[in-house]
Amino acid sequence: MLGASDAAAAGPEHVVVPVAYDAILLAGFGGPEGQDDVIPFLKNVTRGRGIPEERLEEVAHHYRHFGGVSPINDQNRELKAALEAELARRAIDLPVYWGNRNWDPYLADALQAAYDDGHRTLLGIATSAYSSFSSCRQYREDFALALESTRLHGEVTIDKVRQYFDHPGFVTPFVEALTSGVRELLEQLGEADAARDIRVLFATHSIPTTDAERSGPRDRDFGEGGAYAAQHLAVSEVVAAETARALGLERLEWELVYQSRSGPPTQPWLEPDINDRIAELPAEGVRAVAIVPVGFLSDHMEVLWDLDNEATESADEAGLASVRVATPGSHAAFVRGLVDLVLERRDGTPPADRPAMTELGPWFDVCRPGCCENVRAGFKPAVSGVAP
Numbered sequence: 099m100l101g102a103s104d105a106a107a108a109g110p111e112h113v114v115v116p117v118a119y120d121a122i123l124l125a126g127f128g129g130p131e132g133q134d135d136v137i138p139f140l141k142n143v144t145r146g147r148g149i150p151e152e153r154l155e156e157v158a159h160h161y162r163h164f165g166g167v168s169p170i171n172d173q174n175r176e177l178k179a180a181l182e183a184e185l186a187r188r189a190i191d192l193p194v195y196w197g198n199r200n201w202d203p204y205l206a207d208a209l210q211a212a213y214d215d216g217h218r219t220l221l222g223i224a225t226s227a228y229s230s231f232s233s234c235r236q237y238r239e240d241f242a243l244a245l246e247s248t249r250l251h252g253e254v255t256i257d258k259v260r261q262y263f264d265h266p267g268f269v270t271p272f273v274e275a276l277t278s279g280v281r282e283l284l285e286q287l288g289e290a291d292a293a294r295d296i297r298v299l300f301a302t303h304s305i306p307t308t309d310a311e312r313s314g315p316r317d318r319d320f321g322e323g324g325a326y327a328a329q330h331l332a333v334s335e336v337v338a339a340e341t342a343r344a345l346g347l348e349r350l351e352w353e354l355v356y357q358s359r360s361g362p363p364t365q366p367w368l369e370p371d372i373n374d375r376i377a378e379l380p381a382e383g384v385r386a387v388a389i390v391p392v393g394f395l396s397d398h399m400e401v402l403w404d405l406d407n408e409a410t411e412s413a414d415e416a417g418l419a420s421v422r423v424a425t426p427g428s429h430a431a432f433v434r435g436l437v438d439l440v441l442e443r444r445d446g447t448p449p450a451d452r453p454a455m456t457e458l459g460p461w462f463d464v465c466r467p468g469c470c471e472n473v474r475a476g477f478k479p480a481v482s483g484v485a486p
Contacts, residue, residue, distance in 0.1 A: 099464070099481075099482075099483070099484060099485070100242055100245075100251075100479050100480065100481050100485070101241065101242060101245050101251060101254070101255055101256045101481040101482075102255060102256075102257060102464075102481065102482065103117050103219060103255045103257050104117075105117045105257075105446070106257050106463065106464055106482070109464050109484040110463070110464060111449075111462045111463065111464060111466070112448070112449045112452075112460070112462065112463050112464075113257070113443060113446060113463045113464065114446045114447070114448050114449075115446045116444060116445050116446040117219065117221075117257065117443060117444060117446070118219060118444075119192060119219050119220065119221040119257075119440070119443070119444055120192070120216075120217045120218065120219050120220070121192060121193050121194070121195060121212045121215075121217035121219075121220050121221075122181070122192050122193070122194045122195065122220070122221055122222075122223060122440060123195050123197065123205070123208060123209065123212065123220045123221070123222045123223070123241075123256065124174065124177070124178055124181070124194055124195065124196040124197070124208075124222075124223050124225070125197060125198070125199065125205060125222055125223065125224045125225060125237050125240070125241070126170065126171070126174040126196065126197070126198045126199070126225050127170060127198060127199055127200060127225065127226075127398075128142075128170070128171065128198030128199055128200035128201030128202070128204075129161075129167075129168025129169070129170040129171050129198075129200075129201055129398065129399065130161055130166055130167065130168055130201065131166075131167050131168070131171060131201075132165075132166045132167060133162060133165065133166030134166070135166060135201070136158045136161045136162060136166050137151070137154055137155070137158060139161075139168075139200060139201050140154045140157060140158060141154065142200040142201065143200050146475070157360070160399055160403040161399065163403070164399075164402070168398060168399050169396075169397060169398055169399070169402065170396065170398040170399070171198075171201070173396040173397070173398065173427060173428075174196055174198075174225065174396075175196070176427070176428045177225070177395075177396070177427070177428050177433070178194050178196045179428075180428040180430075180433045181194050181433060181436060181437065182194050183433075184433045184434060184436075184437050185437060188437065190437070190440075190441075192221075192440065193212075193215070193217070195208040195209070195211055195212045195220075196208055197209065197244070199236070199237065199240045204244075205240055205241065205243075205244040206243075206244040206247045206248050208244075209244045209245070209248050209250060209254065209256075210248050210250070212254070213248070213250055213253065213254055217254075218253065218254050218255065219254075219255050220254060220255065220256045220257070221256075221257050221258070221259065221440060221443055221444070222237070222241055222256050222257065222258040222259070222481075222482070223258070223259050223436060223439070223440070224237040224258065225395050225396075226261075226395070227261060227262050227263040227268055227393075227395065228261060228263050228302075228325075228326055228329050228330065228393065229261050229263075229313045229314050229324075229325040229326055229329060229461070229469070229470055230305055230309055230310065230313040230324075230325075230326040230470055231305075231309045231312070231313070231470045231471065231472040231475075232303075232305060232309070233303075233326070234261055234465070234469075234470050235465070235469065235470035235471065235472070235480055235483070236472075237258075238258065238465065238480035238481050238482050238483055239478045239479065239480045241256050241258070241480070241481040241482070242478070242479040242480050242481050243478075243479075245481070246479075256481045256482070257443060257463070257481075257482055258463075258481065258482035259436075259439040259440060259442070259443060259463075260439065260442075260459075260460060260461040260462060260463050261329075261461040261462075262435065262436075262439055262461070263329045263330075263332075263333050263456075263458075263459070263461070264329070264332065264333055264336070264454045264455045264456040264458060264459040264460075264461075265435050265438075265439065265453060265454065265455070265459070265460075266431070266435060266453050266455055267426075267431050267432050267433075267434055267435010267436065267438065267439075268333075268426060268432060268435060269333060269336060269337060269340075269455050270429075270431040270432075270435075271424070271425075271426040271427075271429040271431055271432050272333075272337045272390060272392060272423070272426070273337050273340045273341050273344065274429075275390070275423035275424040275425075276298065276337060276338075276341045276388060276390055276423050277341050277344045277345060278423070279388045279390075279421040279422075279423040280292060280296060280298075280341060280345060280350070280388055281345070282421050283296055283386045283388060283419055283420075283421055284296075286386065286419045287385055287386055287419060290385065290386075292345070292347050292350060293347065293348065293349050293350060293351055294351075294383065295383075295384065295385040295386060296350065296351070296384070296385070296386045296387070296388060297351055297352070297353070297379055297382075297384045297386075297387050297388075298338055298341075298350050298351065298352035298353075298387075298388045298390060299352070299353060299355050299372060299375065299376070299387050299388065299389050299390065300330065300333075300334035300337070300338075300352060300353070300354045300355065300390045300392040301355050301356070301357050301372050301389055301390065301391050301392065301393065301405060301409070302330050302354070302356060302357070302391075302392055302393025302394070303356070303357060303358050303393050303394075303400060304356035304357060304358060304359045304367045304368045304369070304371070305326065305367065305368055306361055306365055306366065306367055306368075307323075307366040307367060307368060308366075308473065308474075309326075309470075309472060310323045310324045310326045310327055310368055311323070311324045312324060312468070312470060312471055312472075312473065313325040313326040313469075313470050314326070314328075314469060314470065315462070315465075315466035315467075315468070315469050316466065316467065316468040316469070317466070323368060325458075325470075326368075327354070327368065328458060329456075329458060330354055330392060330393060331354055332456035332457070332458050333392060333455075333456060334352060334354055334390075334392055335352075335456075336455050336456060337390065337392065338350045338352040353375070354392075355370055355371065355372040355375050356368045356369060356370065356371060356372065357371065357372045357400065357404045357405065357409070358400045358404050359371065372389070372404075372405075372409050372412075373408060373409060373412040376409065376412040376413050376416055376418065377412060377415075377416055379416065379418060380416050380417060380418065384418065385418065385419065386418055386419035386420065386421075387413055387418050387419075387420045387421075388420075388421055388423060389405055389409055389410075389413075389420060389421070389422040389423065390423050391405055391422070391423070391425050394425050395425060395426055395427070395432075396425050396426070396427045397424075397425055397427065401422075401425065405422050406422055409422070410422065438453075443463065463482075464482060464483060464484060465480075465482060465483030465484065466483070466484055467483075467484045467485065467486060468486060469483060471486070
């Protein structure tokens with residue numbers, strides 16, 4: 099298995115052998131930090147897809163609205179600092195190196211820096227919680243590409259923590275945020291029945307249906323939308339139930355919606371679109387929406403533009419009260435959870451002792467053959483998974 103530690107090399111679903119990792123590699127998506135960066139960044143993101151520059155300019159205006167600066171890099175700097183503080187608090191001697199897939203600092207540079215500092219056994223954390231090509235496998239491919247471009251294959255090993263969509267550290271911040279958001283809506287509405295008048299919309303990035311169907315291992319049927327949809331549905335159900343319990347409510351009505359579609363109209367993507375659903379809700383007797391960006395770790399561009407701008411505008415046009423609840427960001431529970439995931443792998447914790455808040459977890463340490471493959475792009479080497 100490419101670039102794996104000895105404990106993971108044979109490809110077990112869960113690694114139960116301790117590994118003496120000596121550094122953490124935090125992998126981000128990346129984003130522009132000035133107007134001149136916007137188009138080069140978008141070209142990096144869409145490389146190999148043949149997207150014309152005029153289409154890139156349509157997307158660029160989202161970034162230009164914010165001065166050409168994506169908040170994602172600062173958010174990853176904040177997350178890195180919070181991880182370092184939590185590791186220090188627990189007296190865990192593991193330095194954190196941060197690199198991006200699509201913008202400076204790049205993963206290859208972070209990998210080279212870790213190597214130059216004497217580290218050889220790295221554990222990766224991707225800033226994405228779910229299973230799909232873009233949210234898991236592409237990070238694994240970029241780890242492999244970084245090993246190739248630095249010529250450190252055979253010199254450095256890179257394992258990766260499991261997808262953590264249902265880890266309590268990821269789920270708890272959403273429960274807290276939604277609890278606060280529903281309270282806010284109830285205050286705005288005055289006399290209201292939360293289950294009747296408020297609809298919770300769990301929002302995540304839409305992806306092509308072909309990618310969704312191939313998300314997760316090939317030997318398991320997750321139903322329509324593959325593991326990607328199944329994971330989001332399972333987490334949303336838990337967050338809604340825990341929030342209702344916290345508020346003393348019998349139930350909250352909720353649904354999973356999608357946002358940020360970017361493919362051609364002829365290519366099927368996951369639906370329904372959040373704006374389409376918001377427009378339909380008044381006819382169903384709904385008076386308010388709580389928008390939960392359950393697919394996102396932090397308030398980056400797809401949250402600030404697609405939810406805070408477009409979805410909020412759709413709610414206003416429909417005459418609905420709305421609130422967009424917070425993402426985990428550097429929430430203390432989330433940071434503690436990431437460190438717990440590191441310790442799972444360091445200590446070889448058995449799966450029965452690993453926390454998971456849905457029946458789908460705990461997810462695999464080592465991705466299964468064909469997991470989350472992109473048939474359009476073809477096979478590419480990836481770490482932390484059994485080939486192909």
